[in-house]
Amino acid sequence: MSVYIQTGFTGLAYDLNHPRIAHRRRGAANAVASTEASGFAALNAGNVRVDSAWRPTALPANWSTIFNLPRAVGYVGIAAHDLGTQNADITIQTTSDAGSTWDTVAGLANLTPTDDSAILCLFEQETFDGYRVLINSADSEPTIASIAGGPIMEWPQKSVWTGTPITEGDRITFADNMSDTGLLVGRTVVSDGLEFQVQIDNLSEAFRTGDFATFKAYANGEDALFFIATRPGDYPNEVAYAWSSSLVRMSRDRPNKQISGSVTLDLMGYRQDLG
Amino acid sequence: MADESAYGRETVQIVEIEQPRCVNRFGVAPCTATGTPKCYNVYWTCLDTPNYNGTGSIKWRFSRPQDQLRWVYEETDANNIATNCIPMVRSVSATSSRINIGANRKGESPLGTRASVRIQMQDIPWDDHVGDFYLADRTAPAKRPGFWALWTVRNPFYPNIKIRVYEGYKGQALSAMQVRLYDLENVSGPDANGRVTITGRDPLDKARRRKAKFPAVSQIDLAADIDASTQVIPVTCLEAQLTAAYGNTGATKFIAIDDEIIEYTGYSGTEPDLTLTGVRRARLGTAPAEHSENDAVQRVGRYVNIRPYEVAEDLLKNHTEVDNSYVNTGGQWDDEGQSYLSTIKVSATIPESEAVEDLLGELCRDGLFSIWWDERLQRIPLLAVRPPGQTPVVWTDAENVLQKTYSKTVKPDDRLTRVSIFFKPRDPFAAQDDVKNYENRRVRIDGEVELAEAAGGEIVENVIYSRWLQTFGNALLVGASQLLRYRLPPEYATVTVDAKDRDASIGDVIDLETRHQLDTEGNRVSKRWQVIDATETKAGEKLQVEMQSYLYVGKFAIIMENTAPIYSLATAEERLNGCWIAENTGLMPDGTEPYLLQ
Numbered sequence: 007m008s009v010y011i012q013t014g015f016t017g018l019a020y021d022l023n024h025p026r027i028a029h030r031r032r033g034a035a036n037a038v039a040s041t042e043a044s045g046f047a048a049l050n051a052g053n054v055r056v057d058s059a060w061r062p063t064a065l066p067a068n069w070s071t072i073f074n075l076p077r078a079v080g081y082v083g084i085a086a087h088d089l090g091t092q093n094a095d096i097t098i099q100t101t102s103d104a105g106s107t108w109d110t111v112a113g114l115a116n117l118t119p120t121d122d123s124a125i126l127c128l129f130e131q132e133t134f135d136g137y138r139v140l141i142n143s144a145d146s147e148p149t150i151a152s153i154a155g156g157p158i159m160e161w162p163q164k165s166v167w168t169g170t171p172i173t174e175g176d177r178i179t180f181a182d183n184m185s186d187t188g189l190l191v192g193r194t195v196v197s198d199g200l201e202f203q204v205q206i207d208n209l210s211e212a213f214r215t216g217d218f219a220t221f222k223a224y225a226n227g228e229d230a231l232f233f234i235a236t237r238p239g240d241y242p243n244e245v246a247y248a249w250s251s252s253l254v255r256m257s258r259d260r261p262n263k264q265i266s267g268s269v270t271l272d273l274m275g276y277r278q279d280l281g
Numbered sequence: 282m283a284d285e286s287a288y289g290r291e292t293v294q295i296v297e298i299e300q301p302r303c304v305n306r307f308g309v310a311p312c313t314a315t316g317t318p319k320c321y322n323v324y325w326t327c328l329d330t331p332n333y334n335g336t337g338s339i340k341w342r343f344s345r346p347q348d349q350l351r352w353v354y355e356e357t358d359a360n361n362i363a364t365n366c367i368p369m370v371r372s373v374s375a376t377s378s379r380i381n382i383g384a385n386r387k388g389e390s391p392l393g394t395r396a397s398v399r400i401q402m403q404d405i406p407w408d409d410h411v412g413d414f415y416l417a418d419r420t421a422p423a424k425r426p427g428f429w430a431l432w433t434v435r436n437p438f439y440p441n442i443k444i445r446v447y448e449g450y451k452g453q454a455l456s457a458m459q460v461r462l463y464d465l466e467n468v469s470g471p472d473a474n475g476r477v478t479i480t481g482r483d484p485l486d487k488a489r490r491r492k493a494k495f496p497a498v499s500q501i502d503l504a505a506d507i508d509a510s511t512q513v514i515p516v517t518c519l520e521a522q523l524t525a526a527y528g529n530t531g532a533t534k535f536i537a538i539d540d541e542i543i544e545y546t547g548y549s550g551t552e553p554d555l556t557l558t559g560v561r562r563a564r565l566g567t568a569p570a571e572h573s574e575n576d577a578v579q580r581v582g583r584y585v586n587i588r589p590y591e592v593a594e595d596l597l598k599n600h601t602e603v604d605n606s607y608v609n610t611g612g613q614w615d616d617e618g619q620s621y622l623s624t625i626k627v628s629a630t631i632p633e634s635e636a637v638e639d640l641l642g643e644l645c646r647d648g649l650f651s652i653w654w655d656e657r658l659q660r661i662p663l664l665a666v667r668p669p670g671q672t673p674v675v676w677t678d679a680e681n682v683l684q685k686t687y688s689k690t691v692k693p694d695d696r697l698t699r700v701s702i703f704f705k706p707r708d709p710f711a712a713q714d715d716v717k718n719y720e721n722r723r724v725r726i727d728g729e730v731e732l733a734e735a736a737g738g739e740i741v742e743n744v745i746y747s748r749w750l751q752t753f754g755n756a757l758l759v760g761a762s763q764l765l766r767y768r769l770p771p772e773y774a775t776v777t778v779d780a781k782d783r784d785a786s787i788g789d790v791i792d793l794e795t796r797h798q799l800d801t802e803g804n805r806v807s808k809r810w811q812v813i814d815a816t817e818t819k820a821g822e823k824l825q826v827e828m829q830s831y832l833y834v835g836k837f838a839i840i841m842e843n844t845a846p847i848y849s850l851a852t853a854e855e856r857l858n859g860c861w862i863a864e865n866t867g868l869m870p871d872g873t874e875p876y877l878l879q
Contacts (some may be wrong), residue, residue: 045354045362050410057365058410059352088351149352175348181822183779186687186795192779193820195291198347228406228425269674276349 008120009238009245010098012129015114018080020160022239025206028081028126029158029224029232033071033136040067046080051153054231055248056086058278059137059151062141069153070138072105080131080168081232082139085152085247086276090121094144098127100134108138116142124247124276126233131157152247155231159217164239165236166205172236172244175202176277200246200275204236207259209267214256218269225254248275284450284457285780285821291451292821293350294373295366295458296343296400298465298479300442301335303327304360307415319415321435335441339412341432342366353455354411364411367428371401371476373446375461377816378483380653380787381645382666382766382829391642393653394814396483397804398446398463404429404475429470429477439465444481448820459783461605461656483654485661485785488601493637495600496527501578503538509569514543514557515550516578523548523555526599527582527631529591535564535581537632540710542567542581565630566707581709582631588747589627589648590618590663596637596644597661610660621665622650625758630709647749649762657786666762669790672853673809676778678792683823686777697767698741699726700760704750713746723753727768743767765832770847772830773809780817783824787812790831841850 016022034052039060042048046061048069060069082098089096098114101107111129119125137155141148177198185191209218225232235245252272259268284290302322305312306743314320314328326407336361344366356365358794379394392872404427409416410679436442442465449458463481470477487493501522504515514536516523523545532546536557540543563569565583584592594614598605609615631640644653649666678683703719711718730736743763750756774793778785785791789812800806808826818825841859846862848870861873 042358044356045411046352047410053408053410056349057352059365061352147730151352181819183823184684185779186682186684188684190288191680191683192285192456192781192822193288193290194780194819195289197291199349236313 008123008125009235009242010114010117010125010127011242012111012127015113015128015130017239018131018158018160020162022128023237025161025165025204026081026126026128026235026238027159027161027232028083028154028156028234029159029221030244032077032079032156033073034154036073036136037069037071037153039069040064046149050231051150054085054152054154054229056151059086059149060153061149062147065141065144065147066241067141067147068138069150070105070108070136072101072136073134073156076102076133076135078131079134079137079155080129081233082127082137082153082159083247084139084150084156084237085124085154085231085233086122087119087125087150088122088150089119089125089141089144089148089150090123090205092144092146092148094119095142097140097142098129098137100132100137100142102133102135104135108140124233124245124246126235126238128158128235128238152231159221161206162210162213163206163208166207169203169205170201171241172200172202172234172246172275175200175246175275197277200248200277201251202246202248202273202275204206204234204271204273205269206271207268208265209256209269211263211266214267218256218267222254222256225250234271242268246273246275248273250274284453285783287450290780290821291347292819293447293449293451293453293458294345294370294820295350295353295447295455296373296402296479297340297363297445297447298343298372298442299338299340299445300436301440302337302339302360304334305332311330319418321413322437325838326435326528333639336713338363340364340445341412343370344368344581348451360527362412367405369402369405369428371403373401375446375816375822376400378485378653378656378787379814379827380651380664382651382664382811382813390638391645392485392489392638393651395489396461396463396654396656397466397488398444398461398481400444400446400479400481402429402477402479404477407431408566410591427471427475429468431467433470436468439468444479447818456464459657460659462659463656483656484603484607484777485652486652487603488597488641489638490501490744494634495596495631495637495640496580496582496634497525497600498634499536499578499580501536501580503574504571505574505579509570509571510562512560512562514545514560516548516555516557516693517553518555518578519557520548520552522580523557525580527580528584529587529595529664530583530585533559535583535630537567537579537581537710538572538576539570540567541570541572542630542632542709546808565632565709567710579633583629585628586626586652586751587628588618589625589644590614590622590650592627592629592749593641593644593648593663597638601637603661607654607660609663613660614663617650617663617665620670621667622648625755626751627755628751629748631748632709638870643747643749646745647747647755647759649759651788653787655787662788664788673790673792674785675794675807676776676782678796681776681778682793683777683779683797686825687774687795688776689772689774689797691770691772693770695767696741697727697743697764698731698736698739699724700743700745701725702738702745702747702750702756702760702869704747704756706746706748708878709748713748716746719746721753721756723756723760725757727764730768769830769832773813773827774830775825775827777818777823777825780821780824783817783821785812785824785826786815791826791828793828801851843850 037052039048043061050058051060099108183192340363346368378396406425407428501518545557592658816826
C-alpha cells in the first residue's frame, strides 16, 4: 500500500500527517483508454467496484477521463491492480486543455509499485479538465480496477495514535488439522480481508456540517468505498481502499463547538495480496 | 500457496452459474424485435421468441468478498463469456452423493442419496456493465437495483442452467480447482435484507422424478372393437407413439391392451387413423382376448438378452431428461462393464409405465453395479461390485485421520443369512411379489451365520423378485454377492481427513490402519473400506468420508499378455489385476490366497 506525493506538496489546509479520505470521483462516466481488452473496458475502471476492471491490449497504454466542466482534483487513486506483479511503471498526468496536452505531476512520474495494494497519489488541488494514468511499461498488460480522481478530504485533526495500523489489519486465522497421533497434517489460512479502526477527535461543528456531512452521506450510501490514508506524510504505507462496517457518524464529546466532535471509523478493506 | 498439500494454503470458493443466452442481436436479422425495452438476450426478455436462439452462454461468477480474487473474465467469443467474480457469496454448503452399492441398502434410493448444494448470497447493486449488449441504449435507473432482483425478473424459469462450485486455493488457476456441477433448482429471494438462497441438485435427479417413466404413458386408443384373433388392429394416435423405441427389440414392438400383449412390426394408414401391421397376438406369456373401441393402448417395454448396464444406459439416455453426455462418458461404462460385468445378460418385459428409478434399482441389484452422480467428475460413473482395480490408498492415524474424527457403526439389522431369488416371471402383468408367477427360484444359504452358536440362530432372508435374471448362474452370482457383503453385519466407518487427501472420492477403496481396528490379540490391523460418501465439511480444509466395509473374497483373474512377469517378480498392481495358477498347496508362492475363476 502506498501513498505517492507530488514533489514539494505539503498539504492543502493541513499538513500531510493529517488523515486524508478520497471519496469524491470526477468524470468516471467519461473514461476512455488507449486500448481495451474484450471484457475489460475503460469504463469498468470508473466505478467503485473491484470486480470489473480495465486492461489494455498494448503498452504503453493510458486510461483517461475528460470532465464535462473543469473540476477540482487533488488526488488520483487506484484501488485494485496487478501493477506490482507486472513490474509496471506508471505516471499520473492532468490536463488543462481538454486533453490536448497532458502534464505530468511532479514526482508522480515513473512510479513502480512494489505490490498490488491500493495506490493513492496526492498533489496540489487545482481545477483541471481531466486526468490520466499512463502505463509506461510492464511485463505484460496489467489489469486495473477502480481508478478515481477528484478533490481530497483533509481532516482538521490527526488521528488518535492507538489501535491497529492499516498494515497490521489483516484478518487472518489459522485452521490447523492435527492427525489422530498429533501430527500437523495441514494448515489453512482463513482470511477475512482487512479490518482497522481510525479515531479522530476534537473536530469542530463547522467540519461536522461541512466536509464530514458529505463524506458521511457517501460512506453510508450505496457506493461506500473510498481511499483512506491515516498519516500519509510519515507513514505512506498506511493507505487502504476501504468501507465502513458500521454507521459513519460523529459524536459530541465536549461542549465546545470548536473541538466537540469525535469520529470513530470501523473500517474494512481489501488486503494487499489479491489471489 | 496454490495447492492442497501446501501448509498455509488459503481457500477460495467460486460459484459459477451458466445460463444459455441468445446469439442474435436485437432487431438484426434473423431477430425481428422492435420497441423497448430491448432484451437481455434471455428468453423471458425476448421480443421475438420465434427467433430466439439460446446457443450462447454467460457464466456468472461469484465469490466470497473476503477472497478478493483476481479477474477471471473469459471470452470464447462475444456470445460465450464468463464474468469476473462478483463478490457476494455468503456461504456454500454442499451435500455429496451417497452411493448405494449394488442398490442393496434398504430404505435408500438405488441411485443413492442425491447431491445438492445451497448457496447464500448478499445481493449488491448492479449496473449491467457485463452481459448486456444494449447498455448504452438504456437509461440507468436512479437507484441501482440488486443483481438478483434483476436476474430473477429476467429469468423466471431455470431450464438448462448449471451451477458449478469451484473450490481451490489462492493463486490456483480455475482449471486446477476442484469443481462440482449441479442443475439450478431454485433461486429464492432477495428478501428485505437482500439475502438470496440458490439451490442446486444433481443432474441424476432427473431420473428420480415421477415423470421419468418407462415406457412413457402412451396416448393411443383402440379405434374399433376387436375379437381375440383378428390381426387387424386399428388405433388412433400420432405415428411417433408407435415408432418410439422402448427396449432393444428393433422393428418388433409391443403394445398392451388390458392384459394382452400384441406384437407388431409396422403400421399403415394416415395419422391419426393407423392400423398395425405384422401383428401377432397374445405374446410374451399373455392370453388373447376381446377388446373394445376406445380401450387404452399402452406401449410395452422389452429388453432381450442384453447386459444390465446397457439397459441402464438406454433408460438414462433415452427415457429421462438426463444429459446424455453424463452417461458412459468416454466409454467408462463399457470399460467397466466389459471388464467386470460381462457374464450377466438379462431380459425383461415392462408392460406398464414404471418409474425409471425403480427399474435402475433392479438393474443395479441384479447387474451387480452402482451408478451415482459424481459432482466432482461431473458425470454418472458406473462401478461394478468387484475387487479394487488398483492398489488401495492407505490411510493411517498418523498421516491422514484427523483427531477424534473416527467413528464406526454396525448395522446388525442389515445382515443376511440367506438370499432367495425368484426369476423368470411367467405373466408380466402379475404382481412382482407373486411367487407363483416365477418359473425358477435360487436359494443361497450361509449355514455358518445361521448357526445358533455362531450368530444366535436367527434366519434373515432377503427375497428378490427379479424380472431381469434368466439363468441359475446369474441368480447364483447375485445371491453370492449379496451374502458375501452382508453375511456379517455391515459396518460403516466415518473419518475426517485433511484436504491433502481430498482426491478420495466415492467408490474408492481405502486400506485404513488405525488404533481403533484390532484383531483378537489387540494388534492393530489394516481393514479395507469403500468410500460411499465424501463431503468437504470445510471447503478446501477438511473432507469427511463415510465408508462401507469392503468384502470381496478372492482376486479377479484376467488373462495376461505374453510378456507378463512371473508371480514373484510381479508388482502389487500386477498381482491385483493379473492371474497366476496356484502352487500345489492351493496357495500362491508367497502364501496368499489363490485366484478364483468365475
